[in-house]
Amino acid sequence: MIALLLALGSSLAYGCADFLGGLGARKAHVLRTVMVAAPASLAIELLLWPVLGASFDPGAIGWGAASGVASAVAFALLYKTLALGPMNVLSPVTALVSAALPVGVGLIQGERLGTAGLLGLPLALIAVVLVSAGHGAGSSRPSRTALLLAFGAGAAIALQLVFLHQAPADSGVAPLIVGRAVSTAVTLTAAGVLRRRLGREKPAYAMSAAAGVLDSVANLLFLIAVRSGDLTVVAVITALYPVGTVLLARSVLAERIHRGQLVGLGTAAVAVSLLALTST
Structure with missing residues (x-):
């Protein structure tokens, strides 16, 4: 149950x-936004070091570096994807793949789910698609x-999530x-290479820094969750x-929540309840 609550916090x-x-x-x-968000995230994680401890053994360094590369690649591909559009089709595809692959890794590594989990897992994947999708998903094809x-x-x-899961628990x-x-x-290297394309607009410093802080919180909660629970869940x-x-x-x-998204929110609630039964 603790892992499930931590995962919910990470998701939020x-x-x-x-x-x-x-x-x-x-x-x-x-990239200007990320140039503010990334150092803010790093600062938070460095502040957590004396509180939660850190052991920089080869496993932690190797898997951590791999997760960092995957994170940078994910960021670049995600924004390129959404720029091409349509977002209401491509966003749920991205979310579904990001959920399905770690589930597969967990099952291959021997994790097993009870009856409630076997029902809740596909419902959660369906909820990911429904909540991610906006209205008019059939209006254009990617x-x-x-x-x-x-x-x-x-x-x-x-891969970023899987690599973090593989890092030593201690x-x-x-x-x-x-x-x-x-x-x-x-990110900073990419910004340096593309500096002529970044424009002169200044980023929203407070908003970008807050996004970076929240991203660090999300990563931390995910890491603690997978150390105390199953990667699949x-x-x-x-x-x-x-x-x-x-x-x-x-x-x-004041954006409208569409009918499909409301169904997705309800489906997510049911899926979380079923997965909670699995975790107890």
Whole structure:
């Protein structure tokens, strides 16, 4: 049950981070937003080091660095995917792949689910798609390139989660620190190479920094959750992060929640309840 609650917290934090990051990216080039968010994330993880401890053994460094590279790749592919559109088709594809691959890894590694879990898991995957999708999903069809990029983005997100799961359980926050340092270095390098394309608009500093802080919180909660529970359950609950984004968009931007998304929210509630039975 503790792992499930931590996964729910991780999902909510990821959703809030995406919402704030998305708003920030409207004001300036997305790399400018990340140039603020990434160092803010790293600062939070460094502050957690004396509190939660960190053991920088080869396993923590290797898996942490791998998660950082996957995070940077996921970011680049995700925004390229959404730029090509249509978002209401490609976003659920990305979310579904990011959930399904860790589930497969967990099952291959020997994790087993009871009856409630076997019912809750597919319901949660369905909820991910329904909540992620906007209205009019059938209005246009994505290109083959856009679909491949969506699968790639989802796979990169999934690999980031899997790599964090593989890090030694006694390494504390070391994998997060290493991963964030690597992803920050990759992002700053990309910003340097593309500096002429970034424009002159200043990023929303407070909003971008808040997104980075929330992303660190989400990563931390996920890491603790997978150390105390099954990757299959934690990954699929974490992938419900669009719920937080949708609810914030409704309350802050007055965006309408469409019928399919309402069904998705209800489906998510049922799935979480079933998975909670599995976790008790």
